[in-house]
Amino acid sequence: MPDGALSHIRVLDFTTQIAGPYCTKLLADYGAGVIKVERPGAGDAARGLGPFPGDIPHPEKSGLFLHLNTNKRSITLDLKSKAGQKIAKQLAAEVDLVVENFRPGVMDRLGLGLGALQESNPRLVMTSISNFGQTGPYRDFKSSDILVYSMGGEMHSTGLSDREPVKLGANVVLYQAGSVAAVGSAGALFLSQDDGPGQHVDVSIMETQTGSVDRRMSALVGYQYTGELSARIPFGAAGYPIGVYPCEDGYFEVTGGLIYFPRVVRMLGDPPELLEPRWYTPESQTDPELKEEFEAHFLSWTIQRSKAEAWRAAQESDVLSGPLNTMEDVANDQQFIGRGAFAQIDHPVAGSLKYPGRPFVMTESPWEIRRPAPLLGQHNGEILQELGYGPGDQVRLRAQGVI
Amino acid sequence: MSKLPLEGVRVLEMTVVWAGPYCTSFLADLGAEVIRVESLASFAPLTRGVRAHPTAASIATQPVFMGGYPDRQPGDRPWNRCPIFNPHARNKLSMTLDLSQPNGLEIFKDLVKVSDIFVENNVVDRMDKLGIDYAMLKELREDIIMLRMPAYGTTGPYRDYRALGVHIEGVIGHTLLRGYTDMDASANNAVYVADAAGGSHGAFAVLAALHHRRRTGKGQYIELGQAEDAMPMMGQFFMDYTMNGRNAATTGNRHPTALQGCYPCKGNERQGHDRWVCITINSDEEWRSFSSALGRPDWTGDPRFAHAPGRLEHHDEIDAHISRWTEQMNNFQVMRTLQAAGVAAGPVMDQRDAYNDPHLKERGMFQEFSQEDTGTHLYPRAPYTMSETPPDIRRGPVRLGEDNEYVYRTVLGYSEEDYARLEAEGHISMDYPEHFE
Numbered sequence: 081m082p083d084g085a086l087s088h089i090r091v092l093d094f095t096t097q098i099a100g101p102y103c104t105k106l107l108a109d110y111g112a113g114v115i116k117v118e119r120p121g122a123g124d125a126a127r128g129l130g131p132f133p134g135d136i137p138h139p140e141k142s143g144l145f146l147h148l149n150t151n152k153r154s155i156t157l158d159l160k161s162k163a164g165q166k167i168a169k170q171l172a173a174e175v176d177l178v179v180e181n182f183r184p185g186v187m188d189r190l191g192l193g194l195g196a197l198q199e200s201n202p203r204l205v206m207t208s209i210s211n212f213g214q215t216g217p218y219r220d221f222k223s224s225d226i227l228v229y230s231m232g233g234e235m236h237s238t239g240l241s242d243r244e245p246v247k248l249g250a251n252v253v254l255y256q257a258g259s260v261a262a263v264g265s266a267g268a269l270f271l272s273q274d275d276g277p278g279q280h281v282d283v284s285i286m287e288t289q290t291g292s293v294d295r296r297m298s299a300l301v302g303y304q305y306t307g308e309l310s311a312r313i314p315f316g317a318a319g320y321p322i323g324v325y326p327c328e329d330g331y332f333e334v335t336g337g338l339i340y341f342p343r344v345v346r347m348l349g350d351p352p353e354l355l356e357p358r359w360y361t362p363e364s365q366t367d368p369e370l371k372e373e374f375e376a377h378f379l380s381w382t383i384q385r386s387k388a389e390a391w392r393a394a395q396e397s398d399v400l401s402g403p404l405n406t407m408e409d410v411a412n413d414q415q416f417i418g419r420g421a422f423a424q425i426d427h428p429v430a431g432s433l434k435y436p437g438r439p440f441v442m443t444e445s446p447w448e449i450r451r452p453a454p455l456l457g458q459h460n461g462e463i464l465q466e467l468g469y470g471p472g473d474q475v476r477l478r479a480q481g482v483i
Numbered sequence: 484m485s486k487l488p489l490e491g492v493r494v495l496e497m498t499v500v501w502a503g504p505y506c507t508s509f510l511a512d513l514g515a516e517v518i519r520v521e522s523l524a525s526f527a528p529l530t531r532g533v534r535a536h537p538t539a540a541s542i543a544t545q546p547v548f549m550g551g552y553p554d555r556q557p558g559d560r561p562w563n564r565c566p567i568f569n570p571h572a573r574n575k576l577s578m579t580l581d582l583s584q585p586n587g588l589e590i591f592k593d594l595v596k597v598s599d600i601f602v603e604n605n606v607v608d609r610m611d612k613l614g615i616d617y618a619m620l621k622e623l624r625e626d627i628i629m630l631r632m633p634a635y636g637t638t639g640p641y642r643d644y645r646a647l648g649v650h651i652e653g654v655i656g657h658t659l660l661r662g663y664t665d666m667d668a669s670a671n672n673a674v675y676v677a678d679a680a681g682g683s684h685g686a687f688a689v690l691a692a693l694h695h696r697r698r699t700g701k702g703q704y705i706e707l708g709q710a711e712d713a714m715p716m717m718g719q720f721f722m723d724y725t726m727n728g729r730n731a732a733t734t735g736n737r738h739p740t741a742l743q744g745c746y747p748c749k750g751n752e753r754q755g756h757d758r759w760v761c762i763t764i765n766s767d768e769e770w771r772s773f774s775s776a777l778g779r780p781d782w783t784g785d786p787r788f789a790h791a792p793g794r795l796e797h798h799d800e801i802d803a804h805i806s807r808w809t810e811q812m813n814n815f816q817v818m819r820t821l822q823a824a825g826v827a828a829g830p831v832m833d834q835r836d837a838y839n840d841p842h843l844k845e846r847g848m849f850q851e852f853s854q855e856d857t858g859t860h861l862y863p864r865a866p867y868t869m870s871e872t873p874p875d876i877r878r879g880p881v882r883l884g885e886d887n888e889y890v891y892r893t894v895l896g897y898s899e900e901d902y903a904r905l906e907a908e909g910h911i912s913m914d915y916p917e918h919f920e
Contacts, residue, residue, distance in 0.1 A: 216843075216846045250719075288867070293675070296863075305857065311546075324671055335647055410717075421711040445691070
């Protein structure tokens with residue numbers, strides 16, 4: 081079996097919840113050795129967030145935690161204690177990368193700031209993931225999923241003009257931040273591993289939206305060019321058909337206006353009334369009456385088909401489109417199943433479950449589940465032993481509540 | 484200062500729209516020499532603009548992120564002026580060739596021989612028609628890394644399906660997890676999280692492969708199906724289905740356990756003053772802080788609201804109270820008042836707010852660059868920073884064919900005569916042909 085791409089990289093992971101653990105999951109799933117440091121007792125707060133099987137909370141059965149912490153080993157450490165800090169420092173001396181998402185300044189207060197850790201490990205890279213970054217007037221502000229998008233992203237143009245702006249779903253902004261942190265980390269490591277310096281990678285979750293290609297950068301630059309603000313007018317100007325249309329069993333999304341209009345007409349079977357020249361003038365795609373006339377025609381087509389049928393027919397005419405799937409649709413989709421996009425992972429407490437799988441396929445250094453998400457403190461013994469703490473030391477540390 | 488992490492790494496890209504170009508922008512920020520290989524044989528829609536030669540009238544109807552060309556004018560070279568392209572075109576180089584001519588592919592092959600990485604995100608059959616695949620690249624350059632980013636992968640029933648990011652989100656289930664709770668899914672407008680995800684994951688994939696190549700000497704083929712790539716971001720919702728058979732629905736702006744919403748602010752009643760603030764109250768302690776910050780109005784003392792379950796049960800009623808308060812306030816004022824009390828609050832920031840924001844200013848999020856066809860403007864830098872090798876903007880948005888001379892003469896080592904001949908044959912230009920729409 082070939083190695084993972086990052087199997088030479090060792091990571092000490094102080095992160096919790098979503099963005100940080102997603103960053104270290106990406107590193108771990110592609111080979112890096114990740115030690116996850118958790119608070120004794122409760123551990124990562126994600127252990128307390130659902131979903132749980134049967135909606136019964138259990139710290140080893142959180143679907144969120146199980147998904148985000150594959151391939152990591154867990155050690156519990158009380159970082160407020162001197163002994164805990166000492167062990168954390170010893171661990172940090174042995175790794176290439178530290179990832180943390182405490183409030184800015186906490187690592188320094190714990191004696192675990194980059195400067196302190198570089199004394200024994202000069203090429204160490206530290207990636208800090210925080211709401212607003214390590215500097216600046218909002219540094220200590222609180223945040224949330226909706227604030228990331230409202231302050232950083234294009235929330236003000238998401239939704240309808242006569243309604244409040246509306247956020248994205250599924251905490252995607254936090255996952256996006258985690259993936260950006262993985263890019264910065266892997267980039268910094270590429271340099272430090274080549275006799276370059278260690279350094280601090282500062283990921284402000286807000287900025288991962290401000291610098292996002294999902295309309296935000298374009299809206300910002302468009303404003304620079306024109307002085308115009310973007311507005312919540314979803315599809316008004318992009319011709320027709322565009323947007324979400326009802327089908328027999330759900331919804332189907334199409335981008336079929338402007339230059340793509342002839343493909344849609346082909347999809348509809350080239351009906352003579354849609355081949356008339358009036359549909360193909362320079363103004364036709366912005367004419368509201370024509371749009372209304374067309375949509376009546378189009379809706380009678382979509383409503384007679386299932387979303388899957390509509391999608392298939394659209395693709396036969398190269399129409400940009402997709403169904404609005406439920407998670408059930410996704411999990412049972414033959415394309416994704418056939419390509420191995422899911423992973424069946426067995427966990428000692430949660431059992432065998434189907435998880436989202438690899439984000440991308442690397443042919444020479446494959447994504448691989450070597451171990452499921454760890455139980456809280458599951459690897460205390462072996463990690464401490466690696467550091468030279470004997471069984472007697474471990475009993476003492478446990479008694480002191482350090483681990 | 485140290486050299487940049489990817490200095491000395493050469494990346495070729497034939498990327499379109501957003502996901503592919505965003506991927507290579509991360510590599511360019513890290514110091515790689517990223518060369519856009521841009522064919523003059525056709526214009527890729529939605530890349531350097533919707534069309535090559537748009538009219539001012541057609542631009543005028545497009546939203547500002549797409550049609551916001553400088554002063555809403557196409558200018559002489561519209562393909563260098565479009566806001567859907569320019570923000571991610573920082574730090575890159577551009578060369579042209581004509582892939583409809585047989586020797587166009589030969590030029591590309593010569594480039595592959597001196598490059599480390601090739602990235603593309605076209606529909607699968609475009610590369611098939613050009614005859615470009617990993618085997619071909621590997622023959623030219625043994626340790627090449629190839630990243631393909633098609634919508635659904637190069638195998639399976641969907642291999643040739645056409646999609647933008649917005650369709651991929653529907654397919655992986657994100658669209659049904661967002662939007663207003665009191666309206667059906669057809670009220671959802673287009674967002675492009677899948678493009679953003681494809682870009683960052685693609686860049687991470689290339690970096691992982693570079694690490695692996697340095698250790699083993701081996702290049703490799705990487706396939707990133709954009710739908711599969713964004714699926715892990717649905718994590719807890721996917722797990723809820725596999726654990727409980729449940730298909731979650733949108734919760735709008737609400738949170739599963741906190742009190743949360745988006746509220747109108749002062750100025751909202753006037754046309755063109757679209758002002759909002761978002762607030763998240765996570766705990767009973769934060770609720771009490773919130774109450775103090777407002778000066779303890781009677782309604783916050785309602786015992787039904789003292790604990791989280793009661794607040795969630797009476798969410799609508801509390802929202803009405805909060806709106807009456809926020810409507811009297813400026814949105815930044817709400818942020819300052821509540822954050823000072825330890826409650827998460829922040830305005831919905833439009834572009835003007837972002838450029839004026841003291842926090843983003845202090846952190847240098849916007850950097851000024853000039854480009855001949857657009858003038859001098861502030862562009863967003865990379866979405867993270869580094870202490871020793873900051874991923875700054877070193878060069879403004881690249882113009883079509885701007886680096887032809889460097890690429891053909893210096894990178895490829897072609898002679899002056901060759902260059903003149905290729906120029907006469909239509910490979911080398913800073914303009915798309917007039918007959919392109």
